[in-house]
Amino acid sequence: MSAETIRSGLGDRLSDVDVNQWPARIVGIVLFFVGWYAVASVFPNELMPYPIETLRVVYDLVGSGKVLPEVTATLTRIFWGFLASMLLGIQMGVFMGLDDYQRKFLTPHIVIGLSAPLIAWSVIATLIFGFSIYAPILATILTAAPFIAITVWKGVEDIDTDLLEMSNSFGITRRRTIFKVVLPSVAPELFTAFRFGLSLSWKIVTITEIFASNSGIGYQIIRAYGFVRFDEAWAWAVIFMGIVLILEYGVIKPVQWRVLRYRPDTEISLVG
Amino acid sequence: MASHTDDDADGTEAGGTRRAEPTAGAIHLEELTKQFDTDDGVERVFEDVDVHIEPGSFVTLLGRSGSGKSTILKLVSGVLKPTSGEIRFEPDDVTIGYVFQSPRLLPWNTCLENIEFVHEHNPAYSDETGREYLDLVDLSEHYNKYPSQLSGGQRQRVGIARALSIDPDILLMDEPFSNLDEITAEELRAELLSIWQQLNKTIFFVTHDIDEAIELSDRILMLGDGQIYADLDVPLERPRSIDSEEFLSFRQQAIDTFHSV
Amino acid sequence: MRGVSGSSRSTFGRIREALRTNEVLVFAESIVTVIVVWMVIAHGLNLVDSISSPELILAKVVELITSGLFFTHLVDTMRRTLFGFAIGVIIATPLGIAIGLSDFLKTAFKDYVTVGLALPDLLVVVFVAMLFGIGDLTPAGAAVVLAIPYMMQTLIEGVDDIDTDLLEMGASFDASRRRLLRRVVVPSLLPEWFGGVRYSLAISWKAVTLAEVVAAETGVGFMIRKQMDTLSLTGAFAWTVLFIVILLVIEYGVLRQLERLAFSWREEVSDVVVAP
Numbered sequence: 001m002s003a004e005t006i007r008s009g010l011g012d013r014l015s016d017v018d019v020n021q022w023p024a025r026i027v028g029i030v031l032f033f034v035g036w037y038a039v040a041s042v043f044p045n046e047l048m049p050y051p052i053e054t055l056r057v058v059y060d061l062v063g064s065g066k067v068l069p070e071v072t073a074t075l076t077r078i079f080w081g082f083l084a085s086m087l088l089g090i091q092m093g094v095f096m097g098l099d100d101y102q103r104k105f106l107t108p109h110i111v112i113g114l115s116a117p118l119i120a121w122s123v124i125a126t127l128i129f130g131f132s133i134y135a136p137i138l139a140t141i142l143t144a145a146p147f148i149a150i151t152v153w154k155g156v157e158d159i160d161t162d163l164l165e166m167s168n169s170f171g172i173t174r175r176r177t178i179f180k181v182v183l184p185s186v187a188p189e190l191f192t193a194f195r196f197g198l199s200l201s202w203k204i205v206t207i208t209e210i211f212a213s214n215s216g217i218g219y220q221i222i223r224a225y226g227f228v229r230f231d232e233a234w235a236w237a238v239i240f241m242g243i244v245l246i247l248e249y250g251v252i253k254p255v256q257w258r259v260l261r262y263r264p265d266t267e268i269s270l271v272g
Numbered sequence: 273m274a275s276h277t278d279d280d281a282d283g284t285e286a287g288g289t290r291r292a293e294p295t296a297g298a299i300h301l302e303e304l305t306k307q308f309d310t311d312d313g314v315e316r317v318f319e320d321v322d323v324h325i326e327p328g329s330f331v332t333l334l335g336r337s338g339s340g341k342s343t344i345l346k347l348v349s350g351v352l353k354p355t356s357g358e359i360r361f362e363p364d365d366v367t368i369g370y371v372f373q374s375p376r377l378l379p380w381n382t383c384l385e386n387i388e389f390v391h392e393h394n395p396a397y398s399d400e401t402g403r404e405y406l407d408l409v410d411l412s413e414h415y416n417k418y419p420s421q422l423s424g425g426q427r428q429r430v431g432i433a434r435a436l437s438i439d440p441d442i443l444l445m446d447e448p449f450s451n452l453d454e455i456t457a458e459e460l461r462a463e464l465l466s467i468w469q470q471l472n473k474t475i476f477f478v479t480h481d482i483d484e485a486i487e488l489s490d491r492i493l494m495l496g497d498g499q500i501y502a503d504l505d506v507p508l509e510r511p512r513s514i515d516s517e518e519f520l521s522f523r524q525q526a527i528d529t530f531h532s533v
Numbered sequence: 534m535r536g537v538s539g540s541s542r543s544t545f546g547r548i549r550e551a552l553r554t555n556e557v558l559v560f561a562e563s564i565v566t567v568i569v570v571w572m573v574i575a576h577g578l579n580l581v582d583s584i585s586s587p588e589l590i591l592a593k594v595v596e597l598i599t600s601g602l603f604f605t606h607l608v609d610t611m612r613r614t615l616f617g618f619a620i621g622v623i624i625a626t627p628l629g630i631a632i633g634l635s636d637f638l639k640t641a642f643k644d645y646v647t648v649g650l651a652l653p654d655l656l657v658v659v660f661v662a663m664l665f666g667i668g669d670l671t672p673a674g675a676a677v678v679l680a681i682p683y684m685m686q687t688l689i690e691g692v693d694d695i696d697t698d699l700l701e702m703g704a705s706f707d708a709s710r711r712r713l714l715r716r717v718v719v720p721s722l723l724p725e726w727f728g729g730v731r732y733s734l735a736i737s738w739k740a741v742t743l744a745e746v747v748a749a750e751t752g753v754g755f756m757i758r759k760q761m762d763t764l765s766l767t768g769a770f771a772w773t774v775l776f777i778v779i780l781l782v783i784e785y786g787v788l789r790q791l792e793r794l795a796f797s798w799r800e801e802v803s804d805v806v807v808a809p
Contacts, residue, residue: 024640104559117742120773390706
C-alpha cells in the first residue's frame with residue numbers, strides 16, 4: 001500500500017481555492033432541489049410546497065412590499081445586538097486573556113451564558129424590556145457575548161510573547177506592534193468570534209421576535225405557522241435563508257479567506 | 273571495519289541469542305529513477321541510481337536536505353514506487369524494518385502495544401517478545417507507558433525496538449537521530465552500534481550529518497544532484513573515537529569529497 | 534504557598550492570596566458579587582418588579598423542586614433530547630466519516646454543512662412542527678436536524694486530522710487496511726467524535742426547549758414560555774437556573790469524567806466550552 005494510495009484514500013486537506021470544486025458542488029446543489037422536489041411530491045401540498053410554488057409566494061411577497069420592512073426590522077436588531085455583543089465580548093475576552101483573576105472571575109458567567117437555552121434568554125429579555133428593540137438586543141448579548149469572549153480569550157492567550165519581545169527589542173512603537181503583531185496573531189480567533197457571533201445573533205433575534213415584537217422575519221414565520229399558512233411560512237423562510245446565505249458567502253467567506261491566507265491549515269472549527 | 277561477505281547467513285555469529293539463525297539481507301538498486309509530477313512540471317529527484325548493499329553491512333546514504341535520500345529509502349521499503357529501474361533483495365522475501373525520523377508511535381497505545389501493532393501477521397508474537405525488545409533498547413521500566421509520558425529519546429528507542437522486533441533482514445533508518453539533542457543522539461548511536469554488532473543486520477542509514485555517517489558506517493554513499501557521486505569505504509576500526517587522528521583525517525577527506533559536487 | 538516576599542506570610546495575607554488565585558473561591562466570589570449587586574439594585578432602586586431579585590428566585594427554585602413540578606417537565610425534555618440526539622449521532626457518524634474520506638463528497642456537501650450550521654433554530658422548529666404537529670416528535674426531530682450538521686462537521690475535520698504519518702508507518706510495516714482502520718483511524722477519530730457528541734447534546738437541548746415553546750404541552754421550554762403568560766420574570770429565572778444546573782451536572786459531572794477516563798493517553802485538557 002503506497003503512501004500515494006493512502007493519501008488519496010483518506011482525502012486531502014480541504015483547499016478553498018480549487019478549480020475542480022465546482023462539478024462536485026453543483027452536484028450537491030442540484031441534489032438539494034431534486035430532494036426538495038421528491039419530498040414535496042410525497043408530502044401533502046400544504047405541508048411542503050414545491051420549490052417553484054414557494055418561489056412564487058416569495059415573489060408575491062416581495063412585490064407587495066411587505067418584505068422590506070420586515071427584513072429591515074430583523075436586520076436592525078441583529079446589527080445592534082451583534083455590535084453590542086462584539087464590543088462586550090471582545091472586552092471580556094481581552095481581560096480574561098491578560099489577567100488571571102479576571103479569567104477566573106468571568107468564567108462562571110460565560111459558562112452560564114453558554115449553557116442556558118436560547119429561549120430562556122429570549123423570555124427573560126422580553127420580560128425585562130417588554131415590547132421593544134432592547135429585548136432582542138439584550139437576548140443577543142446574553143447569548144453571543146459569552147461565546148465571543150471565550151473565543152477572543154483563547155486568541156489573546158495564544159499571542160506569542162516571543163514576538164512581542166522581539167518587537168520591543170527593535171524599538172517598535174506600540175501602535176505598530178498592535179497592528180503588525182497583535183492583531184494578525186488574534187485574527188483567526190477574532191474571525192471565529194465574528195462568524196459564530198453573527199450566526200448566533202440571527203438565531204436568537206428571530207426567536208425573540210416571537211415574543212417581543214410584531215415585526216421581523218421570526219415574527220412573520222411564527223404568525224404564518226399559527227394561521228396554518230404554511231406556504232407563507234416557507235416563503236419567509238426562503239427569504240431569510242437567502243439573507244443568511246448572502247451573509248455567509250458574501251461577507252463571511254471572503255473575510256475568512258483574507259484573514260487566513262497565510263496560515264496553511266488553520267481550521268475554523270467550533271471551539272471545544 | 274570492512275564489510276563482510278557472509279552470503280550463507282548462517283547462525284554462527286556471536287551474540288545472536290534471539291533466534292536460531294540470524295539473517296541479513298542484501299539490497300540491490302539498479303538504474304533507479306524517481307520523479308514526481310508537480311504543479312510546476314516534472315521534478316526529477318534522482319536518475320539511474322545503482323547501489324549494492326551487502327548483507328550485514330552498515331551503509332549510510334549521506335546528502336543535504338532535499339537531496340532525495342529519504343525518497344530512496346521509501347522506495348526500498350515499498351511505500352513509494354520507482355518511476356523506472358529495479359529494486360531487488362536477497363533473499364527475495366526479506367523482512368524490512370523501518371525507523372523514521374520522528375518516532376511515529378500510536379499515541380493511544382502503550383510501548384508494548386506499539387510493538388504489538390506491527391505483528392499483525394505474526395502468530396508467534398507474544399508480550400514477552402515485545403518486552404525483550406524493549407529491554408534491548410533499555411526501556412524495561414516503561415512497558416506500559418504511553419508516548420506522552422516518554423522523552424523524545426525514549427520514544428525513538430521504542431521506534432527502534434519496534435523495527436527490530438519483526439526480526440528484519442534489513443533495517444532502514446531515516447535520519448532517526450536528527451530530531452534529538454546531541455547527548456541523547458550520541459547515546460542512541462552507541463546503542464545502535466552495539467545492537468548491530470549483536471544481531472548482524474543489514475542497516476541502510478540515511479543522514480545529513482557527516483560525523484554521524486563516519487562514526488557509524490562501513491561505507492558512505494553520497495547523494496547529490498540527482499545521483500550517487502561518491503562511494504567511500506570507512507577504513508576505521510571500531511570502536512571509533514571522534515577525536516582520534518585517523519578519524520579526523522578521514523573526516524577531512526570525506527568532507528572534501530562531499531563538497532566536490 | 535509561594536514565599537516570594539519572605540517566609541513569614543501572615544494568615545491574613547494567605548487568605549487574601551487564596552481569594553485571588555484559588556479557582557473555586559474566585560468562582561464563588563464571582564457569583565456572590567452578582568447576587569449582591571443584583572439585590573442592591575433591585576431593592577435599592579425599587580426595581581424588583583422589572584428585574585426580579587435573587588432571594589425571590591431562590592424561593593421559586595425551592596418551590597419548583599419540592600413540588601416536583603420541575604422534575605416532571607425535565608423528564609419530558611430529557612427524553613426528547615436524548616432521543617433526538619441519539620438519532621442524530623447515529624445518522625451523522627457514518628455519514629460524516631464517509632464524506633470526510635472522499636474528496637468528491639466533501640466538496641459536494643460542503644455547502645450543506647455550511648447551510649446546516651447557519652440554519653436558524655426557529656426555522657427548523659417551525660418546519661418540523663408543520664410536519665409532526667404537537668407532541669414528542671417535533672422537539673426530537675428538531676434536535677436531529679440541528680445536531681447533524683455539527684456532528685458531521687466535527688467528523689469531517691476529524692478525518693482530516695488523522696495523522697498520515699502514522700498511516701505511512703503502518704504501511705511500511707505491511708499493515709492491512711483493516712488493521713489501519715482499527716488501530717489508527719478509529720482511535721484517532723474517537724476523541725473528536727466524543728467531543729462532537731458532547732456538542733451535539735448541547736445543541737439538542739437548545740433545539741428541544743425551543744421546539745417545546747412552539748409545539749409541545751410539557752417540558753422545560755414550554756414552562757419557560759408559560760412564564761411569559763403570567764409575566765413572571767422570577768419564574769423564568771428560576772426555571773432557567775434549575776435547567777442550567779442540570780446541564781452542568783451532566784456536562785461536567787458525567788461527560789467530562791467519561792472523557793478523561795477514556796482518553797487518559799492524551800496530554801492536553803479540553804476546553805471549558807458548552808455549545809453556543
